[in-house]
């Protein structure tokens with residue numbers, strides 16, 4: 345079976361990716377699955393693209409094989425695009441999903457439904473030895489609810505209603521999320537690269 349390293353330690357993202365790569369017959373490994381431990385990579389960029397490059401290129405250098413990284417987050421219009429690139433640490437360094445979404449709900453208190461628009465964004469970076477890094481961006485438009493609902497997914501999924509859905513992203517099954525997500529939309533754009541692996 346073909347194999348690919350994803351430069352992430354996020355278990356929720358990895359679940360998405362395992363499902364997304366399965367149809368291609370590719371087994372994906374996260375940085376937590378490797379026998380050699382990989383230290384945390386500092387995300388010093390100010391854009392999704394910069395951080396995706398930092399993660400993909402660092403791990404590509406370590407193993408000298410092609411690596412994909414995902415930098416993603418949620419942009420909320422009423423918060424001027426926040427949490428954005430800082431989505432993982434919005435409520436502090438602990439990277440606490442529940443604290444993050446509670447902070448968003450707090451900041452959106454009193455904001456009417458029609459102004460609660462936003463989107464998930466995912467930038468994928470493909471780093472390959474001796475080649476220029478490739479980037480593709482995927483988005484998923486939606487609205488932010490006023491309470492957390494649903495048990496699936498991770499991060500901000502329980503407060504995000506994908507456009508046209510009466511269920512939050514966390515009420516969708518993995519298969520349903522993987523048909524419409526920002527991650528799926530970005531992956532669609534590198535399908536040809538994935539197929540030639």
Ligand SMILES: O=P(O)(O)OP(=O)(O)OP(=O)(O)OC[C@H]1O[C@@H](n2cnc3c(O)ncnc32)[C@H](O)[C@@H]1O
Nearest residue numbers: 352353354414415416417418431432498499500501
């Ligand atoms: O950098 P890695 O190790 O991949 O893991 P991370 O969690 O730090 O990942 P990011 O830096 O890309 O930050 C992404 C954050 O955006 C949010 N997020 C991204 N994709 C999401 C999704 O599909 N559903 C819900 N929240 C998501 C969630 O809070 C993530 O922690």
Ligand SMILES: [Mg+2]
Nearest residue numbers: 387395415432
């Ligand atoms: Mg990160």
